Amino acid sequence: MALTLLPLPAAEVLLDTHFLPALLAQTLLTELTTSIAWRQEPIKLFGKEVLQPRLTAWYGDAGAQYSYSGLTWQPLPWTLELQELREQVEAACGTSFNSVLLNLYRHGQDSMGWHADNEPELGREPVIASVSLGAARNFRLRPRDPQRTPHEPVTLELPSGSLLVMRGSTQQHWLHAVPKTARPIGPRLNLTFRRIVTA
Ligand SMILES: O=C(O)CCC(=O)C(=O)O
C-alpha cells in the first residue's frame, strides 16, 4: 500500500491504512506498551489542574528540546524499536524527524481534544507522521475557520498499522481530535513523528 492524498481544501493529509503488516503492528504494540516510560501529565482545564485523559511519552535527539509551561523539556533517547520505526516512516515520507510524541489511549474514555500541532518549535509548515497500533479509533478533522475553509468535519478511522501524514498548511487551517467512544475497546498506541526546528 502507499500514501493516498485526501481531497481536502487548504490541507495535505495522506493516509496509508496498511503501512505496517498486522503481525508487526501487534508485536510493536505489546513491546512499546511495556517498555516506554509512560506518564500522565497534568493540564490546565478552565483554570483547574486535571490529568490528561491518556498516557504520553516523548523521545528524540538530544538537541530536540521544546519549551512548555515556562519549562524546557528534554526528550528521552531513542530506543531500538523507535529508531527502526523512525527510519521506516522517514523512508515513506521522504522527510527526517528528530523526535516522537507517543500517546497511549488505554480505553474508549481516553481521548485528545481539538488542537493543531502548531507550536513555534515545529516551524511554519510541519510534517507530522502518525503511526497507529492496536484498537482502531476515529480521527476527526475540521476547518479552524469554516468561513475561510468551507468544509464539513471529516472522520477517518485509523486502524492498527496505519500511517497518517499531515503536512503543508494543514496545521494552519485545520484542527484535529481523537474523541472518546462508548464502544468497549482495547488500547490504542499512537506515535507522532515530528521535526523540532528551533535551537
Ligand atoms: O492519536 C492520534 O491519532 C493523534 C495524536 C495527536 O494529534 C498528537 O499527538 O498531536
Ligand SMILES: [Fe+2]
Ligand atoms: Fe496533534
